[in-house]
Amino acid sequence: MKVLVAVKRVVDYNVKIRVKADGSGVDTTNVKFTMNPFDESAVEEAVRLKEAGKASEIVVVSMGPQQAQDTIRTGLAMGADRGILVASDAELQPLAVAKLLKALVDKEQPSLVLVGKQAIDDDSNQTGQMVAALLGWPQGTFASKLVIDGGKADVTREIDGGLETVSLSLPAVVTVDLRLNEPRYASLPNIMKAKKKPIETVSPSDLGIDVAPRLVTLKVEEPARRQAGVKVASVAELVGKLKTEAKVI
Amino acid sequence: MSVLVIAEHDNVALKSATLNTITAAAKLGGDIHVLVAGHNARPVAEAAAKVQGVAKVLLADDAIYAHPLAEPLSLLAVAVGRSYGAILAPATTTGKNVLPRVAALLDVAQISDICAVVSPDTFVRPIYAGNALATVQSKDPIKVVTVRGTGFDAAPAEGGSATIETVGAADNPAVSTFVGQQISKSERPELTSARIIVSGGRGMGSEENFKLIEAVADKLGAAVGATRAAVDAGFVPNDLQIGQTGKIVAPELYVAVAISGAIQHLAGMKDSKIIVAINKDEEAPIFQVADYGLVADLFQALPELAQELSK
Ligand SMILES: Cc1cc2nc3c(=O)[nH]c(=O)nc-3n(C[C@H](O)[C@H](O)[C@H](O)COP(=O)(O)OP(=O)(O)OC[C@H]3O[C@@H](n4cnc5c(N)ncnc54)[C@H](O)[C@@H]3O)c2cc1C
Numbered sequence: 281m282k283v284l285v286a287v288k289r290v291v292d293y294n295v296k297i298r299v300k301a302d303g304s305g306v307d308t309t310n311v312k313f314t315m316n317p318f319d320e321s322a323v324e325e326a327v328r329l330k331e332a333g334k335a336s337e338i339v340v341v342s343m344g345p346q347q348a349q350d351t352i353r354t355g356l357a358m359g360a361d362r363g364i365l366v367a368s369d370a371e372l373q374p375l376a377v378a379k380l381l382k383a384l385v386d387k388e389q390p391s392l393v394l395v396g397k398q399a400i401d402d403d404s405n406q407t408g409q410m411v412a413a414l415l416g417w418p419q420g421t422f423a424s425k426l427v428i429d430g431g432k433a434d435v436t437r438e439i440d441g442g443l444e445t446v447s448l449s450l451p452a453v454v455t456v457d458l459r460l461n462e463p464r465y466a467s468l469p470n471i472m473k474a475k476k477k478p479i480e481t482v483s484p485s486d487l488g489i490d491v492a493p494r495l496v497t498l499k500v501e502e503p504a505r506r507q508a509g510v511k512v513a514s515v516a517e518l519v520g521k522l523k524t525e526a527k528v529i
Numbered sequence: 530m531s532v533l534v535i536a537e538h539d540n541v542a543l544k545s546a547t548l549n550t551i552t553a554a555a556k557l558g559g560d561i562h563v564l565v566a567g568h569n570a571r572p573v574a575e576a577a578a579k580v581q582g583v584a585k586v587l588l589a590d591d592a593i594y595a596h597p598l599a600e601p602l603s604l605l606a607v608a609v610g611r612s613y614g615a616i617l618a619p620a621t622t623t624g625k626n627v628l629p630r631v632a633a634l635l636d637v638a639q640i641s642d643i644c645a646v647v648s649p650d651t652f653v654r655p656i657y658a659g660n661a662l663a664t665v666q667s668k669d670p671i672k673v674v675t676v677r678g679t680g681f682d683a684a685p686a687e688g689g690s691a692t693i694e695t696v697g698a699a700d701n702p703a704v705s706t707f708v709g710q711q712i713s714k715s716e717r718p719e720l721t722s723a724r725i726i727v728s729g730g731r732g733m734g735s736e737e738n739f740k741l742i743e744a745v746a747d748k749l750g751a752a753v754g755a756t757r758a759a760v761d762a763g764f765v766p767n768d769l770q771i772g773q774t775g776k777i778v779a780p781e782l783y784v785a786v787a788i789s790g791a792i793q794h795l796a797g798m799k800d801s802k803i804i805v806a807i808n809k810d811e812e813a814p815i816f817q818v819a820d821y822g823l824v825a826d827l828f829q830a831l832p833e834l835a836q837e838l839s840k
Pocket residue numbers: 293317318400729730731732733755756757758759770771772773774775776786787788789790791792793794797807808809810813825826827828
């Protein structure tokens with residue numbers, strides 16, 4: 281079974297981002313970029329499937345600027361076999377990413393596509409569902425457990441009320457939550473080995489996909505800041521203030 | 530232009546998130562129709578017909594909709610929704626599961642988690658864990674949108690008298706089956722509609738210690754919430770997680786206990802009206818957003834708080 285994993289290069293989750301003064305977007309100059317945390321869990325799961333003898337090959341795919349190669353290298357150092365970079369300096373929205381992924385799936389014919397449940401920059405939570413729709417495949421979103429057996433994927437999903445399990449016939453798309461696993465750190469020898477693994481570069485037009493954005497960002501602003509409040513000295517003072525000042529209890 | 534709202538329900542009752550979505554739909558202008566896809570779900574359709582502002586309810590009642598599986602439901606939403614100007618659903622795990630699939634089948638973008646409607650094609654949505662707000666305009670003929678409940682008041686559940694029409698089931702792709710679910714049961718209010726929430730973080734230390742949170746919550750008639758760290762540690766189930774990648778809440782009062790205040794947590798609660806923080810570390814970032822901060826050890830403060838509230 282071949283597994284395709286989509287990994288996005290995003291601003292590291294520890295960075296406190298700043299909105300550009302002209303409202304045109306978020307300032308990403310000189311900030312640290314890493315692999316989207318949910319995608320690390322997706323790669324980890326693929327590597328575990330391979331270690332368990334269930335996956336034969338793992339292909340990691342990233343779309344974006346040349347630097348997204350680094351994100352692919354991270355996936356290769358974790359244990360993926362080869363990478364594909366869809367190089368583009370244009371803004372790629374989830375529908376475009378999904379179409380590019382579909383084109384690669386048509387070429388690569390994997391039985392399982394793993395993506396993160398959400399990219400922590402755009403917070404869209406769409407790409408996996410969209411690529412499943414375009415392929416006509418079933419989807420298991422927000423996975424905290426994945427069992428592959430006999431042409432089926434049983435996915436335990438984190439839902440608002442608790443947990444739900446669905447059974448999908450393969451091929452399928454699974455979008456993963458962080459609780460699926462604890463991603464490994466790549467060891468130094470594996471980082472060295474990853475430098476020799478192949479990365480193929482293609483462009484959206486090579487794949488025949490129109491990636492023109494459907495949504496135009498008119499402006500980006502900072503949200504209203506909360507005023508820092510007061511410190512209270514005791515529980516009694518707290519309850520008093522909640523009753524008489526804030527009037528919420 | 531009419532707007533189609535996809536109802537969220539459990540075949541028995543209409544979920545309140547649908548009411549907030551109907552308010553967002555009203556801001557787009559035009560008739561509001563509600564699609565109820567379920568099994569033996571007529572009571573849900575009847576409830577939806579009573580919601581103020583709803584012109585028509587479309588009921589698709591079939592065993593394939595007994596559980597909201599994305600594959601059959603998206604085909605139905607596309608078949609019904611194609612003639613609408615906009616298709617809206619709550620930004621719940623059900624809406625997030627189904628709506629991107631609907632958008633892709635219609636070859637349009639999906640706009641996630643809107644918190645304001647600027648005009649029928651322009652919306653405000655948070656990005657980067659709510660550290661920025663983007664105003665986006667859709668160029669597509671059909672706007673497919675998920676709605677953040679905290680951004681819109683609930684439409685009144687009574688006073689409307691919409692007609693109910695039945696619609697046939699769409700194809701069943703039969704590639705997915707529902708196996709089972711573990712739904713957390715609680716006597717406490719639901720997190721996303723609670724007036725008061727008491728949340729605990731990693732500092733709670735154990736599942737057992739969360740009883741201290743529950744005791745305070747019960748005195749206040751509050752819901753219990755948690756951080757991702759507390760869920761990951763196994764103190765509480767995943768459905769209590771609040772934050773960028775959990776639930777978004779905005780109660781009248783949010784009490785954060787042993788929570789440091791990471792941006793991913795703040796993303797889910799910083800629109801609460803009053804925030805209280807109880808933390809033994811006076812430098813904890815949570816104090817920067819708290820209206821009232823108490824620097825204290827939770828093992829002292831929580832029992833004292835429960836007692837003070839019983840006075
Ligand atoms: C991709 C991604 C998504 C994420 N999504 C979310 C999300 O949706 N929601 C979320 O919450 N987090 C999320 N996180 C995790 C987030 O970054 C933080 O790690 C998490 O919120 C920290 O939880 P915490 O405040 O409970 O724990 P900590 O940061 O460990 O803080 C514990 C606090 O407890 C205090 N404390 C300890 N003992 C006591 C005591 N006896 N009395 C009083 N105070 C005490 C400490 O002073 C400390 O401030 C996400 C992270 C990533 C990478």
